[in-house]
Amino acid sequence: MKEGRLIKGIGGFYYVYIDGLIYECKARGIFRKKKITPSIGDFVRIDVIDEEKKLGVLEEILDRKNEMIRPPVSNIDQAFIVFSFINPDINTMLLDRFTVLAESKGLDVVICLNKTDLVKDEILIKELNEIYKNSGYKIIMTSTKENNGLEEIKNLLHSKTSVFAGPSGVGKSSILKILTNRELEIGDVSQKTGRGKHTTRHAELIRINSDGWVVDTPGFSSLDLGEIDSEELSDFFPEFREYMTECRFVSCSHVNEPDCMVKEALEEGKIALSRYENYKTFLKEIKESRRY
Ligand SMILES: Nc1nc2c(ncn2[C@@H]2O[C@H](COP(=O)(O)OP(=O)(O)O)[C@@H](O)[C@H]2O)c(=O)[nH]1
Ligand SMILES: [Mg+2]
Ligand SMILES: [Zn+2]
Structure with a gap:
């Protein structure tokens, strides 16, 4: 048996990364019986069936440190909470919902405010910077159009699994596309609603900086604080x-x-x-x- 990381699941096949190689695996029926669905981010053990064709069988899922539900991703270390200043407008209440959820899962939080190129109001940037720095968060101002702040993000991606979360249309996929050189679905922002139209469909773990992983997520326009107790x-x-x-x-x-x-x-x-x-x-x- 070999140990690796589940990076993608499509149509009943699971793709497992082991030392730079990717094995296409079927899952054993036992998972269905135990009601466990393998999710991307899982550390797994596989039985290699054919080393040449890189085929295997998913045999075991190792205990998860944490998990996210939408989309399902496990063993996350860090959340980049991405919002844009405008188009769509920043919504600090929604932003704070994201920080609360990330905190409740024990993640390191980095706030990323994108589309600085569209901001005329320098005071807005300064104000937000102060609020979140004061709250103890790393905050990075970015623009994919002016290549602003992206190196700073990249430097924080070493040896961690990072999710990029936030509303749709703020530029998550655009940022990751530049950082990973991978084709990711970029959605147009609807002129009418100021929101992104497309969502990122298949969540996938993407290797970055040789020892880090990133996950793009579709956008959320609302978030339920569901499992959090008022006392905590x-x-x-x-x-x-x-x-x-x-x-x-x-x-x-x-x-x-x-x-x-x-x-x-x-x-x-x-x-x-x-x-x-x-x-x-x-x-x-x-x-x-x-x-x-
Ligand atoms: N002006 C500006 N537009 C951006 C920037 N980053 C992304 N966009 C645009 O915002 C739209 C939504 O981007 P996308 O990456 O799909 O957002 P996602 O839904 O968060 O993944 C696209 O039209 C992008 O070209 C930026 O820094 N500045
Ligand atoms: Mg996207
Ligand atoms: Zn008190």
């Missing part, structure tokens, strides 16, 4: 962490309680208002969805 939500706002341990109540939700150090930090300008407001919105949403 504040853990997923990294800039709250140093203050929330000092709140008077251990169970402080940082909304109405007295002696809340998160609110104090907010008033002192140490926490960005937009981030705090989004926190409150998500908290309300989670509480309402659990009330039945």
